[in-house]
Amino acid sequence: MKFSKNIGMLLLGIWLILTGLMQVVSIPIPAILMTILAIAAGVLILVSK
Numbered sequence: 001m002k003f004s005k006n007i008g009m010l011l012l013g014i015w016l017i018l019t020g021l022m023q024v025v026s027i028p029i030p031a032i033l034m035t036i037l038a039i040a041a042g043v044l045i046l047v048s049k
Contacts (some may be wrong), residue, residue: 008044015041 015037021027022034 008041008046008048011037011041011044 006038015034018027018029022029023039
């Protein structure tokens with residue numbers, strides 16, 4: 001796996017996993033962290049295309 005090319009998808013995957021875990025296990029993850037992760041993933045996916 002090339003991390004430099006797929007970093008946006010990697011961040012998106014992490015965001016999706018954390019979002020799902022927050023619903024199931026009630027993990028207290030700050031909203032600002034989730035927002036930054038989502039924006040970073042979106043920007044990197046758009047830039048890589």
